[in-house]
Amino acid sequence: xxxxxxxxxLQFAGLSALSSLSGIxxxxxxxxxxxxxxxxxxxxxxxxxxxxxAPYTEDAYYQxxxxxxxxxxxxxxxxxxxxxxxxxxxxxAPLLPHWxxxxxxxxxxxxxxxxxxxxxxxxDYMESATPGRKSTPDGWLNRLAGVIAGPRAxxxxxxxxxxxxxxxxxxxxxxxxxxxxxxSGNAALRPSALDRPExxxxxxRLYDGDDRLSQVVREAAVTRGEIMGKLASDDPKADMGALPxxxxxxxxxHLGQLMARDARIRLAFMPVGxxxxxxxxxxxxxxLANRFGVLxxxxxxxxxxxxxxxxxxxxxxxxxxxxxxxxxxxxATDHGHGNVAFVLxxxxxxxxxLGEWPGLDPSARYEGxxxxxTTDFRDIIAELLEERFRLADAQLARVLPAMERRKRVGLFx
Numbered sequence: 001x002x003x004x005x006x007x008x009x010l011q012f013a014g015l016s017a018l019s020s021l022s023g024i025x026x027x028x029x030x031x032x033x034x035x036x037x038x039x040x041x042x043x044x045x046x047x048x049x050x051x052x053x054a055p056y057t058e059d060a061y062y063q064x065x066x067x068x069x070x071x072x073x074x075x076x077x078x079x080x081x082x083x084x085x086x087x088x089x090x091x092x093a094p095l096l097p098h099w100x101x102x103x104x105x106x107x108x109x110x111x112x113x114x115x116x117x118x119x120x121x122x123x124d125y126m127e128s129a130t131p132g133r134k135s136t137p138d139g140w141l142n143r144l145a146g147v148i149a150g151p152r153a154x155x156x157x158x159x160x161x162x163x164x165x166x167x168x169x170x171x172x173x174x175x176x177x178x179x180x181x182x183x184s185g186n187a188a189l190r191p192s193a194l195d196r197p198e199x200x201x202x203x204x205r206l207y208d209g210d211d212r213l214s215q216v217v218r219e220a221a222v223t224r225g226e227i228m229g230k231l232a233s234d235d236p237k238a239d240m241g242a243l244p245x246x247x248x249x250x251x252x253x254h255l256g257q258l259m260a261r262d263a264r265i266r267l268a269f270m271p272v273g274x275x276x277x278x279x280x281x282x283x284x285x286x287x288l289a290n291r292f293g294v295l296x297x298x299x300x301x302x303x304x305x306x307x308x309x310x311x312x313x314x315x316x317x318x319x320x321x322x323x324x325x326x327x328x329x330x331x332a333t334d335h336g337h338g339n340v341a342f343v344l345x346x347x348x349x350x351x352x353x354l355g356e357w358p359g360l361d362p363s364a365r366y367e368g369x370x371x372x373x374t375t376d377f378r379d380i381i382a383e384l385l386e387e388r389f390r391l392a393d394a395q396l397a398r399v400l401p402a403m404e405r406r407k408r409v410g411l412f413x
Contacts, residue, residue, distance in 0.1 A: 034312045036346065036388040037259065037266045039302070040141060040172065043295075043319040044123065044242040045276030048333055049340035050325065050371065051288055053106050053353060054079055056087045060360040064326040068281050068333070077284025082106075086353045090284055091292035094300040098344055103303075103310075105350040105411055106342045109358055110375035111321055115367075117335035119276070122320035127172035129378055129400050136401075138175030140381065143399045145177040145267055148389065162267040163258075165251055166243050172269055182255075184247045242273030245294050252298040256305025259313065275319060281332035303345060314346030314384055322371055325360055338371035341380055346388055348411050355409070378403050380411070387412040 055061050056072045056079050070089055071078035079087025080096060086108070088096065098104040114131035116122050125131040129140035145162040153161075163180045164173050173179045243251060251270065259265050274291055281288045299317070303310050322339030338358075344350075356374040358364045366372040378400050385391045385399060397403075 035263065035266060036390075037268075037309070037313040038141075038144075038346075038384065038388070039255070039259075039268045039270065039313060039315045041299070041315065041317040042123070042127070042170075042172070042242070042269070042271045043275045043317065044271055044273045045119065045319070046122075046321050046323055046335055047275040047319040047339065048277060048281065048288060048323040049108070049319070049338070050322065051281070051283075052089050052092065052292065053082070053086050053108055053340045054089070055085055055357070055360065057085050058360050060325070060362075064360070066327070067331055068283050068327050070284055083353050085357065089289065089292050091289040092296040094293075094296040095344070098300070098303065099351055102349060102351045104342060104344045105348050106340050106353045107355045107375055107380055107409060107411075108340045108353055109338045109355050109371055109373055110318075110341045110380065111337065111339045111373045111377055113373060113376055115337065117321065117337075119320060119335075124171055126318065126320055126377060127170060129381065130402065133402075139170070139172035140399050141172045141267055141269060142175030142177045142179065144385070144389075145173075145179065146175070147391065147395045147398055148266065149177065160262070160264050163255075163265055164269045165255065166271055170269055170271055184243050184251055242271035245272060245274040245291055248272055248294060248298040249301055252302040253305045256302045256307075260305060260307050260309045263309075277323070277332050278328070278334060279330040279332045281327075299344065306345070310345040312346065314348065314388055315344040316380070316384065317342050317344070318377060318380075324369055325365060325371060326369065336370040337366040338373040341377060343380070343384070343411055346384075349413060352410075354411065375409060376403075376406060379405070379407060379409050383409050383411050 050061070050065075051068070051070055054070045056070075062069045070087070073079045073081040073087050077090055080090055080093060081087050082099065086106075088099070095104060112122060112125050112131045114122070114125050116125070121134070124134060127139045127141075128136040130136040141162065149161055160180065162173065162177065163182050164170055165182050166184060167181075169179070169181055248270075255268060255270065259268065272295070277288055280286070283289070299315065302315065306313055318341040319339055322336040323333035324336045326333075328334050354375075358372040358374055360371070362368055364372060382396060382400055382403070382405060385396055391399065
């Protein structure tokens with residue numbers, strides 16, 4: 001690795017400053033025993049899973065989406081056939097080699113059992129892993145960090161174990177375990193020191209009064225947040241501090257390089273905004289296709305940059321809920337219910353679309369309009385933690401409290 005590349009990685013991660021504060025040096029190139037690792041990618045805004053993995057044998061799919069359904073396989077801009085029932089959006093072709101290699105599996109009709117269509121609530125429930133309960137104080141990735149670190153881990157060691165990309169510490173990492181916050185590599189949206197959660201919180205406490213200076217500081221912070229959000233999505237509220245899509249390829253590559261070179265980093269979270277498509281969604285080409293293309297290229301780059309470490313790393317991609325089966329009056333979709341999640345790498349027995357498919361017949365839909373959920377997203381997480389992290393029942397209950405296991409997904413079967 002050249003000195004320039006090394007400096008770029010350090011700049012991206014902000015770990016040089018972190019090291020000086022924590023007293024821990026990042027040892028690039030060090031050998032370490034293989035340990036399971038997990039990267040969670042959250043597509044904020046409710047990605048349209050019925051366009052990503054489409055049931056091309058169902059007439060209802062084409063009847064309900066006369067202008068935005070993805071064409072059947074074998075036609076121009078048509079689906080890439082996965083199974084006899086499902087096809088993959090053509091913009092996701094960069095990930096097809098992983099599907100063919102058995103490293104990528106989709107879980108359709110999955111999601112949160114809570115019925116909310118609020119971005120805020122749905123993301124909160126999915127990141128706390130307690131659907132319908134807002135009082136949960138921490139996020140499940142933070143609880144997992146505490147479990148795998150063990151009681152003797154120092155805060156500095158914990159901080160190098162779990163990293164979050166972006167200027168806002170997400171709900172999923174809220175909690176007692178220390179977590180590193182890493183800046184995005186996009187120069188146009190490069191966060192300032194004030195974007196660091198601990199600095200932002202300190203400034204907020206310092207300027208929480210009613211005087212004019214405090215008001216100006218708060219207004220400036222709100223304005224900056226709005227500008228950053230507008231650059232990421234038409235609906236900044238849905239993105240909740242997520243990374244802008246145009247920064248994702250660079251960020252994904254840098255994260256993969258960083259995790260490939262330091263095996264102590266075992267958990268990572270990447271929130272990606274821009275999936276709240278209410279207008280002009282497009283079909284095989286168009287607005288959503290462009291976003292799928294960037295996402296697929298970024299995930300392929302992440303997998304490639306992990307190198308051999310991909311074998312010990314599971315990349316879980318999910319979104320807070322799906323979108324309506326029927327297209328709306330502005331040639332797109334609205335907030336729905338069931339969605340598709342997927343897992344890449346990490347010993348998954350892929351090349352399969354998992355989950356019970358409920359169908360798109362109106363009688364089978366959730367509240368008569370949305371794809372029904374047949375797989376609780378926590379079943380996916382639980383299986384990952386059992387099969388890859390080897391968590392015992394008591395540890396699993398700590399990460400996923402009050403969860404009643406219903407079935408196995410079969411990701412590693």
